[in-house]
Amino acid sequence: MLKKLSIAFLGLTFALALPTMAKAETVMERIARTRVIRMAGSSDVIPYSYFNEKNQLVGYSIDLISLIEQEVSRFLGKPVKVDFQSVRKISELIPKVAYGQVDIACNTQFTWERENFVDFSLPYSLSGIRLLAKKGSLKGDAASLVGKKVAVLPNSLGEKLIKSIQPQATLVKVSGVNQAIEALVSGKADAIAGDTVVLAGAIQKSNPSDYEVVPAQPLARYGVGCMIPEDNSSFRNLVNQSIARMLQGYLDDDPKYSAMVNKWVGSQGIVDLPTELIKAYFQSVLFSYEEIPLTGVPAPSE
Numbered sequence: 001m002l003k004k005l006s007i008a009f010l011g012l013t014f015a016l017a018l019p020t021m022a023k024a025e026t027v028m029e030r031i032a033r034t035r036v037i038r039m040a041g042s043s044d045v046i047p048y049s050y051f052n053e054k055n056q057l058v059g060y061s062i063d064l065i066s067l068i069e070q071e072v073s074r075f076l077g078k079p080v081k082v083d084f085q086s087v088r089k090i091s092e093l094i095p096k097v098a099y100g101q102v103d104i105a106c107n108t109q110f111t112w113e114r115e116n117f118v119d120f121s122l123p124y125s126l127s128g129i130r131l132l133a134k135k136g137s138l139k140g141d142a143a144s145l146v147g148k149k150v151a152v153l154p155n156s157l158g159e160k161l162i163k164s165i166q167p168q169a170t171l172v173k174v175s176g177v178n179q180a181i182e183a184l185v186s187g188k189a190d191a192i193a194g195d196t197v198v199l200a201g202a203i204q205k206s207n208p209s210d211y212e213v214v215p216a217q218p219l220a221r222y223g224v225g226c227m228i229p230e231d232n233s234s235f236r237n238l239v240n241q242s243i244a245r246m247l248q249g250y251l252d253d254d255p256k257y258s259a260m261v262n263k264w265v266g267s268q269g270i271v272d273l274p275t276e277l278i279k280a281y282f283q284s285v286l287f288s289y290e291e292i293p294l295t296g297v298p299a300p301s302e
Helices: 002-022 027-034 060-076 090-098 157-165 177-186 196-205 233-251 255-265 275-287
Strands: 036-041 049-051 081-086 105-109 125-134 149-152 170-173 191-195 211-214 220-228
Touching: 027 036, 027 060, 027 233, 036 060, 036 090, 036 105, 049 060, 060 081, 060 105, 060 233, 060 255, 090 105, 090 220, 125 157, 125 177, 125 196, 149 157, 149 177, 157 170, 157 191, 157 220, 177 191, 177 196, 191 196, 196 211, 220 233, 233 255, 233 275, 255 275
Parallel strands: 036 081, 149 170, 149 191
Antiparallel strands: 105 220, 125 191, 125 211, 125 220
């Protein structure tokens, strides 16, 4: 009888504790309390997030997080700020987001595997895996990679893809994009497998006219967006509204958003993509949701 009572008491105690155990602080609750959005990601990825010659953190994703900062501030009715921490390896970044150690990580490639652990925002860039090599040295198809040394980041999509399409290629592991460029320029690697936009941006520090990105069509294609901890719909909604406002603004030729995008990946950008291509992609993203009107709706303050 005593044993049964003890078990019953323990069960009741556990049941009463469940609400407390399950009630974890949401991202928005923590931001409202601390007034800080914790952002993490690479700080050497041109044109998304990198330190310029003045040692300032700049880039497409940095401009985007500023829009998110304004949107969250407006929603809460009080100012918040972004605290950035550099995390280079995706294998370290995903657990930090998944366990709520950071609130958001941008310029990240969407995959269904990653979606099992984190939630993704609307994409704000389209890219794919291609190869950066000296002009005329590679076609970029699987056959041209036999016996070639290909620089890859460990656990990256580029590494997985090259292993899959050409196991006879020699993989050269590098710690980051800058080391990959050094390996290519010095001849330690014949090519770099990675994100098309990032590769095009990274080679600008060397002699870009001597190199090319191949093949013409990416070996794999994906959207680029932000990761946030799962089950934080309020924060995810504000992130998506910020991105959608930017996409719609670019489509409407709003000077603010046109300048923002073109500075990094548009006609006047570090990576020169045609305006028509950007607009077609932005429109396809918004088709999945709905148009964000730029008039008659409270917008984040400057």
